[in-house]
Amino acid sequence: MRRNRVVIKIGHLAARSGEKVMGSIGVPETTIKLPVTLINGNKAGKTVLITGGVHNAEYTGIETAIRLADEIQPDEISGCLILIHPVNTSGFEKRTMSVVAEDGKNLNRIFPGNPNGTEGDKLCHFLATAVLSQIDFYIDLHAGDGYENLTPYVYYLGAAAPEVVEQSKVMAQKVNVRYLVKSFTTTGGVYNYAGSCGIPSILIERGGQGRWSEEEVKLYKADVKNVLRHLAVLEGTVNANEYEQVEIENVIYENASVNGCWYPYKKAGEMIKKGEELGVIKDYFGKVLQSCSAKYDGLILYQVSSLCILKNEAMVVYGEVEN
Ligand SMILES: [Zn+2]
Known part of the structure; x- marks a missing residue:
């Protein structure tokens, strides 16, 4: 599915084969503007969504998505990349923790949203209908929130179709962290909802406490690139994990x-x-x-x-x- 894509389009943004396009997309019926990068590869392949900042104070994930959007070029890609960096822009700009500034809602609890609801509901509905409908795989970049300290780990889908669970697990095994967590939630979260739509997905946790560093972003970028190589979307060979994962x-x-x-x-x-x-x-x-x-x-x-x-x-x- 979705091979030889001539053009990839979200809102008014469109990237033809071999193009990278960056811009802000207005979420219908809201004041929210989403920073989006579309990278349409020269060669055919799968479409992968990468999001940072579903939780707006999880800066390592946001900065990683920003860097990847800047660095990756269409000639390295087979298929398409959609990057959103960050998702919760109003929360980022008001420096809330976890929630959309306008309505106090956590985007990872209200998916797939509601076109007639609050700002956060409408944002989720837009992501579900205009973005998730176009993708084959999903990588969601999180961290500990501003008030959370964590050890790096990765969630993979546990409550989806068996082949989706298996593909998610193999994606998680390409992330260079020691710990894997199988998640059984099916509702509310963006990544969980993607799973219920049959999209193999992972959610990575790296960094936290309202901080970010070059070192963490370097590791985080390497994680994402390794998953993209495994999916044959980014050129290059897959690196072996340095951890024996448990x-x-x-x-x-x-x-x-x-x-x-x-x-x-x-x-x-x-x-x-x-x-x-x-x-x-x-x-x-x-x-x-x-x-x-x-x-x-x-x-x-x-x-x-x-x-x-x-x-x-x-x-x-x-x-x-x-x-
Ligand atoms: Zn989070």
Whole structure:
């Protein structure tokens, strides 16, 4: 499918075979303008979507998408690349955490949106109808949010058609991180929704805490390029993974039951033992409001790093290491 594409088009932007086109696309019935790059290769092949900034303060993913859009040229490509950098522009420009500035909604919870809803709903509807409808594969670039510390890992689809799950897993294996997480959510997220449409997809987590560095972006770009080579969209040979990858299973989100001050005792990427205390929430007077203990031996994928913790938010997220 979708071979020998003469022209790729989103909104008013169009790239003919051998062209790269960059520009802002207005989301219908909103004030949102999406920065998009279309790269239409000289040769036939698949179409891949790369997004950064579905969560607007996850800067490593955003900067990686910006760099890839700048660096990759049509003569290196077989097929097409669509890059959106970032997706949540209004959140980026207001420096919110996680949410669209106009309506306070998290784009990764409301997919596929609604053409008659709020700004975020309309943005999701536009992505679902005008973008996801055109793609064969999807790579979503995330990081820890401004208040989250994580160890690099990659999600792949677990609740899609068997061949989609398998293709997603092989894509994840080309990402140079130690940990793989199979995700079973089917609704709400952009990447999960893509899976329900039969599009093999991965979501990479690298960096966080409102920071980014040249070193992280270099690693992140190498991850994406390696997946693109595996998909035969980018020329060049696929690099072997330097890690012996393991799956993280039975992932637990330990939620805060109160607002307060959060004192984690561990770090992302640390191994934990069943029963070990992972952190406490205290009030402003130092009184302990909640204590969090590990339910089993495992590995911490990410945790809140801000002093502020919010009720119903995950304080710490961990899972069991396979075998
Ligand atoms: Zn995210």
